[in-house]
Amino acid sequence: MTTRQDCEALDAQDPLARLRGLFALPAGTIYLDGNSLGVLPAATAARLQDVVTREWGEDLITSWNKAGWMQRPQLVGDKIGRLIGARPGETLAVDSTSINLYKVLSAALEIVKRDAAPGRRVIVSERQNFPTDLYIAESLAAQHDFSLKLVEPDEIAAKIDERLAVLMLTQVNYRSGRVHDMATVTRAAHAAGALTVWDLAHSAGAIAVDLNGAEADFAVGCGYKYLNGGPGAPAFLWVHRRHLDRMDREQLWQPLSGWMGHAAPFEFGSAYRPAAGITRFACGTPSAIALAALDCGVETVLAAEPLGGMAALRRKSLALTNLFIRLVEARCAGHGLELVTPRDESIRGSQVSFARAEGGYAIVQALIERGVIGDFRAPDVLRFGFTPLYLRFVDVWDAVEHLRDVLETAQWREERFNVKAAVT
């Protein structure tokens, strides 16, 4: 039977333990919501002060060159690329996940239209995919006269056929934490003549991703979850070199053809001519401040590189989630918590979700009052994210003890935990 002392021992042996020092963690908080908003890195505040007071305040317009603001989307993009199996020049940090998905899914549909039989007009995704992805796909399907088919995870394989144009999946499901095998699914899609678009919102910085190894086609992802880039941080997008090269050759556009994606924006020509490579996926002027914060966040993940990188982070992440599952099932037994996240660690992301027929929202609120921050995802999911960069094994122990107490004392039934805020 595991004890709190055992957890302390695990922390003492943890080779990644010192990475916790890279963060400005609030005292008295056990933060299990890094999959919604990553913690503030210790370096960010000073970096933003420098960007604001020196780069903007003192150097003003010259900073577009002098401070490298112009190239920041490519530079931060390439740093993120190191975490997801991208080569340099394939990743761009820019705009939001939704907008980036619009760009890459548009590009994918355009390529399908050029190459494929007219009957290939179906976009397949999961019904439980993160909604914004579905909304963007719904918009593009209508515009391009494709149909969007939403299925359950175990129905995907059956939908990979000669009508499939694009398979659009989020690698790690935001509710369940279930992971798709990117290489296997991509291979199947390609064998059927389709393209893949991957959302890495809950993957980048959370699990080992190898986009080139999987021969994936397009990907997008989020900057403010495991990349710790700050609230509403710029997102990223990735495109396989074979598609970038082809877009270069055939002068293909993505539809958000703003000036930052132009081959020569400062010639101020009146006709669009897409930039070569990944830069054609840029659109408007990027936020130098938001990108600096994202850069600091990405650096916290890259700091694990000399300690084993994403493989080491993944090992610790699984140790944390295994421990959490084991402790909850042992110490909170009989309280109606049903594991939603796969028990099989090979298909589990860096989170653990439990469903509960009643009181999920209130239980999360009661935990928050105790300083244990998880979140609730309607209608019935209690979701706990485990960021290996800053979480300790004792945090897992303490979180479970709080959960046990909230359940055993039925504290969650108190009225104040049952008043819903606008955003949950």
Next chain:
Amino acid sequence: MTTRQDCEALDAQDPLARLRGLFALPAGTIYLDGNSLGVLPAATAARLQDVVTREWGEDLITSWNKAGWMQRPQLVGDKIGRLIGARPGETLAVDSTSINLYKVLSAALEIVKRDAAPGRRVIVSERQNFPTDLYIAESLAAQHDFSLKLVEPDEIAAKIDERLAVLMLTQVNYRSGRVHDMATVTRAAHAAGALTVWDLAHSAGAIAVDLNGAEADFAVGCGYKYLNGGPGAPAFLWVHRRHLDRMDREQLWQPLSGWMGHAAPFEFGSAYRPAAGITRFACGTPSAIALAALDCGVETVLAAEPLGGMAALRRKSLALTNLFIRLVEARCAGHGLELVTPRDESIRGSQVSFARAEGGYAIVQALIERGVIGDFRAPDVLRFGFTPLYLRFVDVWDAVEHLRDVLETAQWREERFNVKAAVT
């Protein structure tokens, strides 16, 4: 003949003079580039520290509600709305100008397709409009099977006919500073059965704008020029209430249908249902940090409200640009500078541009070395922006003296001023 002493006297009498104290102006700089990147407000650095260290660092995910991050696009949008003749609930601060233009121009085209004869398929704009606007229009014209016609300013009237679908203009031209009469042009477009889309990038915070007074249809604008929101700040968009109401009634979408524009994003439903009103024009998760900086910037312009607001700022702006034109023409005569900006102040924005057959780039570089920051717009325009919030009449005098010296000593011919940087 005006002297530096006269300029000092003008500053002493200037009722807006104390607004300069709202900015962290670098010592020794005369900043005539607020139309490219506005100066850092004095309040911004502390505000961002608070957003970063307290709202994000301490309060983490709870700040989406507690600190009002969720409603910031609407809140800052409404503040901007006060500067452009908008009513509450018509303006949203979000994304980039290019992306916002994509949204509103898409909505305009959708409305035209529903209402108008099939022959109405032309988007008209100016050849010298800011390129990103043209690139976005080019993309949408191709997608929707419209044609984009680019004309000179004096050819616009002739293009307002039964084929015109949307007239898309930037109210103040970025090169020349020439202003379109929004009310007159809009009336003519409406009389011909067309809609208008206005880019206010060089208008908002620079000249008095009355979108509702002009009965305009759609507008977008920039947060980092006269609104002082910081490098790559979120932009804004505005939609007339009659179109918002209609989009509500007919459940019309804009194509970037991300979750923040959904009627109930936290229900996590799989089908898109647009939010009511201006919120349907939101897309992905907004940057709380970038919006806080924009908020501080907009507040500097709103600080003029008790001193006469945009009308008072406009009076000072014209006094500054009139003085600059008069001094340059008097003191730099014979040096080949040709006024590009209208001499008629009723159609002049808050900038003055001169064309010069040779050396424009190098002259601007020589001025920058002296601390006089203007910019060069290829192929031949020297552009000087005059932000009445922080510029003094003595700054105008001193800037002209530097320009005179650069020209009379032919300093600009020195080699170091003729090496082009990547971005000019």
